[in-house]
Amino acid sequence: MDRRNFLQTAAGAVALAEAAVAQTPARPSLNSPALTSNEPRRKATMHCGTQHSHADEVLSVMSSLGVNHICSSDLSPQLDEKWSVEGLTALRERVEKHGLHLDMVPVPLPSAAIGKAPMGAVMLGKSPERDRQIEQIQQMIRNCAKAGIPAVKYNMSILGVVRLPQRTKGRGESMYSTWNYKEAPDKDKLTEAGNVSADEYWERIDYFLSRVVPVATESKVRMACHPHDPGMPEPEGYRGVHTVLGSPAGLKKFVAMHESPYHGLNFCQGTVSEMLQDPNKEIHDLIRYFGSRKKIFNVHFRNIHGKFSDFQETFPDAGSVNMIEAIRTYQEVGYPYMLMPDHVPQIPGDKGGAQAFAFAFGYIQALIQMLG
Secondary structure (H helix, E strand, O other): OOHHHHHHHHHHHHHHHHHHHHOOOOOOOOOOOOOOOOOOOOOOOOEEEEOOOOOHHHHHHHHHHOOOEEEOOOOOOOOOHHHOHHHHHHHHHHHHHOOOEEEEEEOOOOOOOHHHOOOOHHHHOOOOHHHHHHHHHHHHHHHHHHHOOOEEEEEOOOOOOOOOOOOEEOOOOOEEOEEEHHHOOOOOOOOOOOOEOHHHHHHHHHHHHHHHHHHHHHHOOEEEEEOOOOOOOOOOOEOOEOOOOOOHHHHHHHHHOOOOOOEEEEEEHHHHHOOOOOHHHHHHHHHHHHHHOOOEEEEEOOEEEEEOOEEEEEOOOOOOOOHHHHHHHHHHOOOOOEEEOOOOOEOOOOHHHHHHHHHHHHHHHHHHHHHO
16 A cells, blocks of 8 residues: 555544544443543543554654654664664654654564564573573663663563464454464464473563663663463463463562562553453453553553453454543543554455554544543
8 A cells, every 4th residue: 555545544544433432422331440530531641652664654654644652663683783872863863853752662572482582582591691682681771761762662472472373254354363262273382482380481570670670760761561462371371381471460460570660561452351351341440550550651552352262353443342431541540651553453455454553543543532
């Protein structure tokens, strides 16, 4: 899709989303789990963001859509000139020339399966390789601070993002990414990490946090960790791995470790919803728990249809969670950072998900405008 068609599609998505919000009652249900107090409504402090490419042609599209805050795409899998103060400063300044803010960059701990991870020794627990990799991440954080970049995101992943090989038919002709634990293949086929117990996983997480959180705190750079996607049943686990950041209890334990105002979550609402038996009811208490403690540094504002161990990733307005009520809960806790789309459905002919993302951007923008 060329840039003109992308923008035309995006403009239509904004109009559709605003119309949908306008037709929605202010309180869809008397049993709504969102804010019920008589406190004055706060003005929205959050903003629409993205984690698309930071190429100039993409930045031009984002600025035209009013998506003025971004997390960059991957920079480099190792400490090199792209991670130097000069390289990071040049990136930030180039983003700012488009009228955008560079709110966050990803350090090379992605949501990749361990066999493809660029700094795999960190989660494999292999020293001295992990010590060298952690030292590089420490320096990346220091350089971000000097370059004026306030946050980084990362994963503590071994399995990567796990889904079934086949998709589920969604709205119209779209197809939804799907997970069902009972139908999952290769449950007992070990990854390159072998068997990893919960205790071993926590040890590796603690080893990393104990060395990196003090650097982030000293540098005043927020570290946003993504939950495990999806969480796996216990005691079974999946492929020998026990996903300790795949449950509310695990995330609560995680943010309490090495306590710092710069240690928190890339709160993927879709992934957290995947942990729950009744996402529409339960997600609000978790937004409040982490939001009231100022532990949410970024939000992947996406929806699912289903529940723990059995779900599809949907359009934001087509899932189990009432996203209007969800954004009101973020407003309630005073969440001040990005809401960004993630994992959009697959549409025939939609190269790179451009049209699906345009719809999601418009939907998020309309909800933020609704808050006032």
